Amino acid sequence: MSRALDYLLKARPQAMEAYFAFLKQAGSHLDKKTAALISVITKVHAKTPNGVRQYLPRALKAGASADEVIDALLMAMPALGFSKIVWAIEVILEMNLPEFARYADASAPAAASEWKPILNLRDLNGKTPRYVKIGTLHAYVLKRGDGVIVYDAHCPHKGNLIPETGVADGELACPFHEWKFDLASGNCTHGGTKPLRVIDHKIDGENIMIKI
Numbered sequence: 001m002s003r004a005l006d007y008l009l010k011a012r013p014q015a016m017e018a019y020f021a022f023l024k025q026a027g028s029h030l031d032k033k034t035a036a037l038i039s040v041i042t043k044v045h046a047k048t049p050n051g052v053r054q055y056l057p058r059a060l061k062a063g064a065s066a067d068e069v070i071d072a073l074l075m076a077m078p079a080l081g082f083s084k085i086v087w088a089i090e091v092i093l094e095m096n097l098p099e100f101a102r103y104a105d106a107s108a109p110a111a112a113s114e115w116k117p118i119l120n121l122r123d124l125n126g127k128t129p130r131y132v133k134i135g136t137l138h139a140y141v142l143k144r145g146d147g148v149i150v151y152d153a154h155c156p157h158k159g160n161l162i163p164e165t166g167v168a169d170g171e172l173a174c175p176f177h178e179w180k181f182d183l184a185s186g187n188c189t190h191g192g193t194k195p196l197r198v199i200d201h202k203i204d205g206e207n208i209m210i211k212i
C-alpha cells in the first residue's frame with residue numbers, strides 16, 4: 001500500500017475502510033481475470049506507472065494473456081485515448097515480461113557501426129516530419145533550409161518515445177508529461193527546457209544516412 005493510502009487510513013479510518021469494502025463488493029460478480037483487467041485499465045486511465053506495474057502481473061496471474069491485455073486496452077480506447085494506450089505499452093515493454101516478448105522487436109543491431117540509409121530525400125515533403133524506425137532507431141526526419149535535420153524520437157525529459165500522433169502545427173508534443181518542441185529548432189517550447197536530441201547524418205546522393 002502507498003504511503004498516501006496509509007496516511008489516509010490513519011487520518012480517516014472509517015471513510016477509507018468503507019471505500020475498500022466498496023471496492024471489494026463492487027467486483028464480487030466478476031471473475032478474477034476480468035476484475036484484474038479492469039484494474040489495469042483504471043491504472044492506465046490514471047496514468048500511474050506503479051499501478052500498471054502492480055496490477056498487470058495480477059491480471060497475468062489471473063489467467064489473462066498478453067493479447068487479452070492488448071484487447072482490453074484497445075477496447076477502452078474511447079475512455080483512454082490513443083496516447084495513454086501508447087504510454088501503457090511503453091510501461092509494459094519496460095517491464096520485460098516474457099508474455100509480451102512475442103511482438104517485441106528482436107532485430108535491433110548490437111552497436112552503432114556504419115552509415116546506413118534511413119530515408120530518400122524525395123520522401124520528405126515540406127515541413128512535415130517523417131517518422132523512421134529501424135531497429136532501435138526511432139527518429140523524426142524533416143527538411144530544414146536546404147538541408148535536413150534528424151531528431152531522436154525519444155523525449156529528452158524521461159526518454160519515452162514520442163508517437164507520431166504528437167506531430168501538429170510544426171510542433172512535437174510528448175503525451176507523457178506534455179512537453180512540446182518546436183520542430184524547426186528542436187527547442188522545448190512548453191513544460192521543460194531540454195531540446196530534442198539531434199542525430200548526426202550525412203547525405204549520400206539522394207539518401208539520408210546515419211550511423212546505426
Ligand code: FES
Nearest residue numbers: 155157158174177
Ligand atoms: S517523457 Fe516526455 S514529457 Fe516527460
